Amino acid sequence: MRKENEGAQGGSVARAILESKKFAVRALTRDVTKPKAQALRDLGIEVIKGDLDDEASVEAALKGTYGAFLVTNFWEHFSKEKEVCQGKLVADAAKRLGVKHVVFSGLENVKRLSGGKLEVPHFDAKGEVEEYFWSIGVPMTSVRVAAYFENFLTTWKPVKASDGDYYTLAIPMGDVPMDGISVADVGAVVCSIFNSPEEFVGKAVGLSAEALTIQQYADVLSKVLGKDIRDAKMTPEAYEKLGIPVGKEIANMCRFYQTRPDRDVKLTHRLNPKVKSFSQFISENKGAFKGV
Structure with missing residues (x-):
């Protein structure tokens, strides 16, 4: 679930690569x-x-480049087919132009991994694009970014409970830890990957600053904001019934997260030693919770 921050990922990468000189x-x-x-x-x-x-504008952008960072935005059009087409168009152009290293903001093909039991279109599309890049022989690294800490400032903001003076976090993860990272910290990681192609071409790298249970996320928020914030203890089934436009998709994403897909905290910290913890991130973004 990363919709507000797709542009932020590209900006973070552009800045980090520029700073590396x-x-x-x-x-x-x-x-x-x-x-x-x-x-x-x-x-x-x-x-x-x-x-x-x-196609022409993608070719013009890639012409004469050593490498490219690609992020596709499902949330702009909600079409898995369109996202797959965009990814394949870039892959084909990169192949034609002989781009040496593409870093793609990918994710797992959940539908394929679950034998069709779970569909998470914004993951599945990126999974198909990953597979396509590798199948046509483009030197590509996929970075699979964990849930954005930024979501806690918007979509996952604590909600006032109806039966008392406390707030709840409604993220259907049960007691399984959920990996997270700030989108601003992705850039330095991608920069490190571009600097070590021999280690990362052909691989998928799961990025995470840390993995916390929803109750632990709530505890951090309580401490930093000085409020009583608790895990709503919501099941994916109950989440689906909330009537949120992408409720089923988010419920299925959390069902997939409960299988603990590979997100490598240690590697993420090696690639970006300054990666922020959730506590640091919330302390720096306290202003976003003014209404809470």
């Missing part, structure tokens, strides 16, 4: 007039207009 950076965006695009330009990043549905 090993590569010049070119950023592809559909709207070059956006403040975020302007901010990248102010840093000295070449920002060009382009679209993942448009």
Whole structure:
């Protein structure tokens, strides 16, 4: 569940690579007039207009590059088919142009892994794209990013309980720890991966700052915000019945997370020694909880 932060992932990567001073950076965006695009330009990043549905603009963006970081955004159109098409278009262009290293923000193909029992379209699409990149022989590393800490500032914000002076977190994980990371910390990891192609080409790397149970996330929030915040102890089944537009998808994502997919905390810390803990992240973003 990463919808508010897809653009943030690309921005984080662009900044980290620029700071490393090993590569010049070119950023592809559909709207070059956006403040975020302007901010990248102010840093000295070449920002060009382009679209993942448009082959010519993808080719122009990739021409003459050593490597590329790709993130596709399911939440923009809610179409698994469209996301797969975009990923394959980039893969084909990278193959034609001989790009040396693509880092793709991927995820597992849950439908295939669960034998069709679980469908999580925003994971499954990325899983199909991962498989396609490797099948056509593009040198690619997939980074499978854990749940964003940023979601706790928006979608997963604590909600006031109806029966008392406390708040709840409704994330249907039971007592199974859920891996998390701040999207801002992804950039430095990707930069390290570009610097070590021999170690990472052809691999999938699961990124996580730490894994906490929902009660532990609630405890951190309680401590930092000075409120009583608790795990709502919600089941995936109950979550599906809340009537949230993507309720079933998020419930299935949590069912998949309960199988503890591979997210490597130790490796993530090696690739970005400054990666923030949830506690640090919430302390730095206290302002987002003003209404709580």
